[in-house]
Amino acid sequence: MPATFSYAGRTAQPIAQPLPTRVGGFGGPEGLAAYLREQRITHVIDATHPFAAQMSRHAIEACAQAGVPLLALQRPPWRPGPCDRWHRVPDLDAALHALPATPSRVFLAIGRQHVQPFLRRTPHWYLLRIVEPGLEVPPQRGAVVVQRGPYTLQGDLALLRTHCIEWVVAKNSGGEGGQAKLLAARALGLPVLLIERPALPPRPIAETIAEALRWLGLPAHEDFDTPRAAPRADTPPV
Numbered sequence: 001m002p003a004t005f006s007y008a009g010r011t012a013q014p015i016a017q018p019l020p021t022r023v024g025g026f027g028g029p030e031g032l033a034a035y036l037r038e039q040r041i042t043h044v045i046d047a048t049h050p051f052a053a054q055m056s057r058h059a060i061e062a063c064a065q066a067g068v069p070l071l072a073l074q075r076p077p078w079r080p081g082p083c084d085r086w087h088r089v090p091d092l093d094a095a096l097h098a099l100p101a102t103p104s105r106v107f108l109a110i111g112r113q114h115v116q117p118f119l120r121r122t123p124h125w126y127l128l129r130i131v132e133p134g135l136e137v138p139p140q141r142g143a144v145v146v147q148r149g150p151y152t153l154q155g156d157l158a159l160l161r162t163h164c165i166e167w168v169v170a171k172n173s174g175g176e177g178g179q180a181k182l183l184a185a186r187a188l189g190l191p192v193l194l195i196e197r198p199a200l201p202p203r204p205i206a207e208t209i210a211e212a213l214r215w216l217g218l219p220a221h222e223d224f225d226t227p228r229a230a231p232r233a234d235t236p237p238v
Contacts, residue, residue, distance in 0.1 A: 001218060008055065011132055032062035045212055047073040050173050053198040060201050072205045073212050075174035077197060078182060085191045095169050095193045096121060107160060109170040109181055127163045150177030156184035168192045
């Protein structure tokens with residue numbers, strides 16, 4: 001079955017894919033619907049980041065306009081274990097205001113496009129991890145680490161210890177690659193502000209590659225029957 005992989009274009013060096021790839025936006029839901037018609041697309045799988053809510057909404061609307069079936073391939077969210085100190089918040093603004101009033105050292109794992117409101121909150125020092133260089137922070141306000149996942153428990157333990165982190169702020173993205181920071185926070189007894197996923201209109205959802213392949217009418221090997229992302233963060237503390 002021929003397929004095209006679409007990147008939003010947020011990073012300069014996206015991960016290479018073994019199929020034709022396009023980069024950039026479509027011009028809203030109308031532009032995406034026009035693309036689907038022009039390219040005679042018969043199926044759409046929305047495999048965007050769980051927090052890419054605008055793109056997912058556009059896909060829902062565009063597929064409805066073009067009469068193309070849509071499936072969301074959605075990794076399961078993380079769930080707390082008994083030793084976690086998670087504080088769930090509905091959005092970024094709530095996370096910002098849930099931080100303590102006293103100056104704290106905060107690991108901010110939310111993506112570079114959302115850091116400025118936090119940097120303007122004067123009491124805190126922020127550790128920022130980004131996948132590509134280009135973000136600068138005054139030394140008295142924080143530090144920037146350029147690193148692409150998947151991350152490891154031992155690596156994130158070392159990161160949090162080296163920078164004397166007291167709080168972790170993260171999105172509930174799910175996935176094995178980003179789970180290490182939560183396991184490290186648990187091992188160190190650190191509180192976590194975990195931002196919940198944005199609400200989206202109802203749509204068909206698959207949690208495994210096998211489900212998505214079967215939806216396309218293709219055979220699926222049993223190895224693909226595991227979820228795209230491990231849903232639990234409940235391994236024992238280190």
